[in-house]
Amino acid sequence: MKRIAILSLGALWLFSSMVQALTLDEAKSQGRVGETLGGYIAAVKNDVETQALVERINQGRAEKYQQVADDNHVSSDNVARLAGQKLVDRAPAGQYVRGINGQWIRKG
Template identity: 50%
Template structure:
């Protein structure tokens, strides 16, 4: 349990800084806009997903870019903490869903998109 709390703290700090530089900041801004528009939501596995059946190609590309950055970060955290990537993703998913503002989409445990 102590290890999971340490992992949660590490993720809290790390998720705010999923990288560095202008491209990451621009991607984060784009992600926030896509979430606000109801095109993208947070998933329990710590990744983002598209909410409607179809989205513009640039939104799909953004989701893929953000998820690649997150997967890299989760692998680093798992390796540093001697745990599985799945465990890291589960903690991150809970944190990201908890931080999602009301009115935006999150994926339920059953895999359905719901407004928070």
Template identity: 60%
Template sequence: MKRTLALLLLALGMNVQAATLTLNEARAQGRVGETLSGYIAPVRQDAETLALVKQINTARAESYQQLADSNNLPVDDVAKMAGQKLVSRAQPGEYVKGINGRWLKK
């Protein structure tokens, strides 16, 4: 299981590497936040933010599917494992969506 999580986090970094700066900027500006589902969600609804969310989530979905296939796991389980890690790793000042569906600032 630890190996799967390590591979998951590595794959996430590799697939969004080109957009990492943009994602980090969006996080720092409070435009997006992490969710327990494993995907980012928009805090702001402007076109640039929504396009970034779509791009990042598409890359994550592909990574989750590859990891699920190679580890014989349901893709939803892989996404949720990643979501828990990503929410816990959010930096102070960044947004995360709580289990109640509300945005919380760490």
């Protein structure tokens, strides 16, 4: 019985942490991440939750870029750079983007 209670608490903790996981929109609006010209997000503020989000989002983007590249017979790097330019250009005011010089800029 004690073992089931411990397992239940563990499952509850896992579920609650998944529900409360940081979203990309939240991280952008909080200034924790920004878009880069390379097509991937990067951490503006370095903490465990932000890093986990960056890894998860960038892994998904890499997979999508590879699919698009395969479908169009181009390199995934080219797809990522094209996407990066669009994402940086479309970032709304107040969000961070990494400029060509590698410095973070808050769009105005």
